[in-house]
Amino acid sequence: MFLYYGIACKRKSFWCYRLLSTYVTKTRYLFELKEDDDACKKAQQTGVFYLFHGLAPLLQTSEHRYLVPRLSLLELKRLLGKFGQDAQRIEDSVLIGCSDQHEAWFALDLGLNISSSIYASLPKPEMETELKGSFIELRKAIFQLNSMDSSLLFTAQALLRWHANHQFCSRSGQPTKKNMAGSKRVCPSSKIIYYPQMAPVVITLVSDGVRCLLARQSSFPKGLYSALAGFCDIGESVEEAVRREVAEEVGLEVERLEYSASQHWPFPNSSLMIACHATVKPGQTEIQVNLRELEAAAWFSHDEVATALRRKGPYIQQENETLPFSLPPRLAIAHQLIKEWMERHACSSRLA
Numbered sequence: 001m002f003l004y005y006g007i008a009c010k011r012k013s014f015w016c017y018r019l020l021s022t023y024v025t026k027t028r029y030l031f032e033l034k035e036d037d038d039a040c041k042k043a044q045q046t047g048v049f050y051l052f053h054g055l056a057p058l059l060q061t062s063e064h065r066y067l068v069p070r071l072s073l074l075e076l077k078r079l080l081g082k083f084g085q086d087a088q089r090i091e092d093s094v095l096i097g098c099s100d101q102h103e104a105w106f107a108l109d110l111g112l113n114i115s116s117s118i119y120a121s122l123p124k125p126e127m128e129t130e131l132k133g134s135f136i137e138l139r140k141a142i143f144q145l146n147s148m149d150s151s152l153l154f155t156a157q158a159l160l161r162w163h164a165n166h167q168f169c170s171r172s173g174q175p176t177k178k179n180m181a182g183s184k185r186v187c188p189s190s191k192i193i194y195y196p197q198m199a200p201v202v203i204t205l206v207s208d209g210v211r212c213l214l215a216r217q218s219s220f221p222k223g224l225y226s227a228l229a230g231f232c233d234i235g236e237s238v239e240e241a242v243r244r245e246v247a248e249e250v251g252l253e254v255e256r257l258e259y260s261a262s263q264h265w266p267f268p269n270s271s272l273m274i275a276c277h278a279t280v281k282p283g284q285t286e287i288q289v290n291l292r293e294l295e296a297a298a299w300f301s302h303d304e305v306a307t308a309l310r311r312k313g314p315y316i317q318q319e320n321e322t323l324p325f326s327l328p329p330r331l332a333i334a335h336q337l338i339k340e341w342m343e344r345h346a347c348s349s350r351l352a
């Protein structure tokens with residue numbers, strides 16, 4: 001779909017209108033909202049607001065899914081009024097995207113207890129009753145959200161958390177001020193501009209050509225195994241981080257490495273997950289688990305992984321019952337890596 005963006009370029013003696021795609025016009029519009037506080041404030045008039053309480057999004061249950069309600073500016077003002085709050089509080093919201101028709105989307109947390117904020121946390125049970133929904137921890141809701149909603153809520157939560165944690169300038173100690181869109185904070189005293197940050201994390205599915213290597217940390221839900229993950233050290237390339245993490249965590253040396261995809265992951269802080277497939281030499285597969293990092297690691301066959309992929313998680317543990325081996329949720333890039341490995345394996349078996 002294409003739209004005329006209204007940009008005209010003067011060529012010789014006539015104006016020619018460039019045809020820009022919907023995606024480009026949307027991107028330019030979001031850029032303008034981030035740069036121009038007045039334009040962003042204007043966008044709030046026709047925009048919609050996603051609400052959070054203590055970083056937990058407002059959700060409504062519909063059968064086995066969660067729906068994500070949105071409020072118009074008018075509805076939000078009415079809600080704030082009911083709780084004795086000033087509409088000025090809307091300026092704490094952050095821009096998280098927009099529709100193809102340029103309806104801007106914002107997120108606002110009404111339950112953060114920040115010492116530097118003039119606003120108090122609003123009472124959660126009363127708000128839930130008023131809004132006919134519940135503020136549910138995002139980690140617990142991801143199994144019941146569709147991928148578009150989860151990606152939007154991941155962004156919103158990460159940005160709201162970043163603002164909550166960056167209220168002061170690390171050089172002057174003075175309070176920093178957010179721009180209208182929430183794309184940066186500025187210290188009026190030192191003039192330092194702070195931008196939201198993500199930590200780069202490599203996530204690697206190691207294979208010996210036949211099996212794949214999965215590991216678990218003690219903090220994972222019982223029975224869950226995932227690909228190897230680790231934060232990049234300062235100064236490292238992705239390739240170096242993968243080689244180091246695999247050596248550190250399971251004592252193996254990566255022979256070949258291939259980039260697959262990336263994903264923003266908000267837990268526990270914002271990470272940019274960089275997913276790769278790696279292989280080790282067929283003869284060098286003996287795992288030495290680093291117990292300071294992992295609880296267990298093992299090689300899994302194609303059939304074992306296929307069985308785990310067919311199961312629907314999460315599992316509720318019954319007393320004295322051992323849980324079956326399970327994999328990360330569909331939304332996690334670890335799941336995508338594992339699925340991709342399975343498809344490649346199936347493809348190479350067909351060709352053999």
Ligand SMILES: NC(=O)C1=CN([C@@H]2O[C@H](COP(=O)(O)OP(=O)(O)OC[C@H]3O[C@@H](n4cnc5c(N)ncnc54)[C@H](OP(=O)(O)O)[C@@H]3O)[C@@H](O)[C@H]2O)C=CC1
Binds near residue numbers: 228
């Ligand atoms: N989306 C997905 O599919 C998956 C996402 N992940 C995510 O990947 C991330 C990294 O995986 P993990 O195996 O834990 O990483 P690591 O193997 O690097 O180990 C984590 C430890 O590294 C230290 N560390 C170093 N740098 C940082 C940093 N910038 N932020 C926080 N801790 C740091 C911390 O130690 P200390 O506590 O001692 O300070 C932390 O406990 C996790 O946040 C996890 O949520 C993991 C698997 C799948």
Ligand SMILES: [Mg+2]
Binds near residue numbers: 228230293
């Ligand atoms: Mg790790």
